[in-house]
Amino acid sequence: MKRQKRGMRKGKRRAGLVILLLLLLAAAGAAVWTLQGSRIRFRVQAEECLREYMAHIEKQEYKEMYDMTEAADSGSISRGDFIERNSRIYEGMETDKIKISNVKVGKVKHGEVSVSYDMSFDTVAGAVTFANTAVFVKDGDACRLRWNHDLIYPSLRSTDKVQVSVDDADRGKILDRNGRMLAGEGTAVSVGIVPGKLEDREKSLEQIAELLGTDAETIENKLSAAWVQDDSFVPVSTIPKVQQRALMEGETAGEAFKEQERQKELLNIPGVMLSDITVRTYPLAEAAAHLVGYVQEVTAEDLEEHAGEGYSAGSVIGRSGMESLYEKELKGQDGCEITIVDENGEIAETIASVEKEDGQDITLTIDASLQEQLYEQFREDPGCSVAMNPYTGEVLALVSTPSYDNNDFISGMSEEQWTGLNEDESRPLYNRFRQVWCPGSSFKPVTAAIGLDTGVLDAGEDFGNEGLSWQKDESWGAYEVTTLHSGYPANLKNALIYSDNIYFAKLALRIGADRLTENLDRLGFGKQLPFEILMAKSQYSNTDAIENEIQLADSGYGQGQILMNPLHLAALYTAFLNDGNVLAPRLSLGEKSQADIWLPQAFSEEAVDQIMEGLSGVVNHPDGTGYAAHSVSAALAGKTGTAELKDSKDDTDGTEIGWFSVFTTEKNLEKPILLVSMVENVKGLGGSGYVVQKDKEVLDVYLGR
Incomplete structure (x- = not known):
């Protein structure tokens, strides 16, 4: 019995040990x-x-x-x-x-x-x-x-540094058709100040500011930048480089001498230094400013808008004209290298690199000499000129006057200069060749072509002599269409030669508003001109229709609410030399020589032949309104136009716009040209005759007379 109890106690101890072991194992697990x-x-x-x-x-x-x-x-x-x-x-x-x-x-x-x-x-x-x-x-x-x-x-x-090195790409040049530079690399002078060398800082800054056309506070702000030390060269302005040749040329010598004297005065101020720098330059300056445009340093907004396109602080970007239009091609791609540099300044490793790609050169169809000639003739007149090769559509000149010097935007325009440009009543910053204007009688060939091709006009029909004023009937009230000449058979040829407003008012009424607007729609009115530069759209009404008979009659001779872009008008005139086809104007020369037809068979060949008789007479008939441009060395044809701008029917103080559209008619001519010029405010100057005389001077030079 005792043995049995001892065995039971041993069993319990063993069981307890097993349980304890299992618990320990479970805890460990x-x-x-x-x-x-x-x-x-x-x-x-x-x-x-x-x-x-x-x-x-x-x-x-x-x-x-x-x-x-x-x-x-x-x-x-x-x-x-x-x-x-x-x-x-x-x-x-x-x-x-x-x-x-x-x-x-x-x-x-x-x-x-x-x-x-x-x-x-x-x-x-x-x-x-x-x-x-x-x-x-x-x-x-x-x-x-x-x-x-x-x-x-x-x-x-x-101890290493990461270094980013930029290899600036060269911006592409803008060239004319003969390789002449319109925009490219030039030299200017950087005006800088070494602050530690200034004597009487306040007085010196006032002197410098006066010579640079700025204020002392602006200069002081630049000198106060965090990086500036006493021995730093701090650029404060960019001014023109005086070329020795300019000092010897009559037209430029005076300005060049004044600039030279200004730079001498700057150098006489202790602490001022001048150094040559490479800048973007525009050799034609005012003569092509609206066409070529200009570049400026990028802003924070530019960097945000063009993120990822390779711009950085200090980059330039095209702001207007060709500089803006061809920005991507001209810009190129900067080269860049990211390296690890050790404590000795040695490159330990290159992390990434990209080779620079210089910008492309852009060659335009423009003839720089013709551009300059047109500018010089009209430089004081508010207006514009468009010149084309009428057989290829190549635009030879685009001039807006008066103008501004686009180099001033590179050198840094003073506040005074900028204010002067903006407050000038002649609006030199306004690009007139991009706008629309009342074409006056220069529009009459278009009305004639529509009349002939719709079958409502017989070129030989005499519309009757109405004297110098006419109205359809009493429903027009006191309103009458007036003209300057009468006493000849009122057929199409004479109506063009003498620029008969009454003839074309009657013709417009025959055509009718619906048919006229339908054909003008077909001729590109209300549509974007197929051209590199965005031009304002031509219109035949302030609404979508010609509203009444008087407006319709006035539209026939290019008034009413007709507004045309000068390049659109020039393009339509190409139909008179291309069997009725209207050519697309173009500005990029490239390798292409063949013309692009914008509006095929805009006019019939029969209509073209009949209208050309009148257009030839405008320049070659002694009574023609454009006879002042007549030449024995080259066959010309064209049409004058004087558009009256009035606030009301009774306005006697309205202004006048003068037009002359003229072109060579010989197809094998070495330098064919179609020229459209417009001048505002010709009242008292001789109307369109003022424009005719100036265009004649340009044509004489261009055609080598």
Whole structure:
């Protein structure tokens, strides 16, 4: 019995030991399981931290990046130094589109875990890719990044710098058809101040400001920039380079001498230095300013609008004219190299690089000499001129007067100059060849062609002599159509030669409003002209229809509410030399020589032949309104026009716009030309005759008479 009890006690002890052992094993297993789960969570957390850290880079959230590191505790780098180091490098490289891939998390050892990954991002010098490893440290429930400089780039050390070097692309030139430069590289003078050498700073700055046409405060602001030291050269203005040749030429000698004297006065001020610099220059200046345009330094808004297109602070961008139109081609692509430079200033490694691509040269159909001749003739007159090769559609000149010197935008226009340009009543900044104007009698050939092709006009029919004024009937009240000549058979030829308003008013009534507007729609009214420069659309009414008989009658001779762009008018005139086909005007020379037809068979060949008799008579008949342009050395034809602009029917003080559309008629001529000129305010100057005489001077030179 005693043995049995002792056996039972031993069994209970063994059972207790087994249970205790099982409990110990279970506790140990739970501990192992808990530790394993903690490691798994830490590994997941490390990958999440890596992705979050990289996301902060692209958002330039450097403070948040620092807060994710253990640097604050370890003292390896201060918050300020961390932010400066990262911002300088990432922003200097213009880092964008950061991606990480192929992420692999290692095993947790001693509370740390390594995460390998592949990183890629775009920079100003192209794409950068590399493999790297980050180490994360467990900090309670948090995960901290062990930051080092090689996290930015694997081979980067604390003593290294990342350097971004830019190789500026040369901007392409703008050339005329003969290779003459309209825009390109030139030399100017940079006016700079060495602050430490100024004597009596306040007085000196006042002197400098007066000579430069600015104010002392503007100059002082430049001298107060953070980077300026006493021995720094601080550029404050750009002024023209005085060429020796200009001092010897009669027309330019006076201005060149004044500029030379100004620069001598600047140099006499202690602390002022002048140095030659390369700038964009426009040799034709005022003669082609509206056509060529100008460039200016990019603004913050430009950089935002054109992000990723290769612009940076100091870049220039086309603001108007050809400089703006062909900006992408002219700009080119700057070269760039991102390198790691060691403490000795030696390049240790190249991170990324891209070769520069200079901008393309753009060759225009423009004839620079003709452009200058037209400008010189009309420089004081508010108006514009358009010249074309009537057989190819090539635009030979586009002139708007009065004008401005686009070089002033390069050298830095003073506030006084800018105010003067904007307040000038003649509006020199206004580009007149892009606008629409009342064409007056220069529109009559279009009315004639519509009349002939719709069958309502017989060119030989006499419309009857009405004297110098006429109205359809009493329903017109006091309104009458007036003309300057009478007493001849009122047929089409004479109506063009003598510019008979009454004839074309009657013709418009015959055609009818619906038929006239339908044909004008077909001739490009209300549509965009197919041309590189955006031109205002021609119109036949302020509404979408010709509203009444008087407006219809006035429209027949180019008044009423008819408004035309000068280049559109010139394009329609090409039909008279191309069997009724209207050519598309073009400005880019390229390798193409064949004309593009914009409006095929706009007029019938029969209509063209009949109208040409009258247009030839305008210039060659002694009574023709354009006879002053007559020449024995080249056959010409054309049409004058004087448009009256009145506030009301009873207005006797209205202004007049003078027109002359003239062209050579010999197809084998070496230099064929179609020229349309318009001048505002010719009342008292001889009307269209004023324009005829000026165009004659230009044609005499151009045709080599």
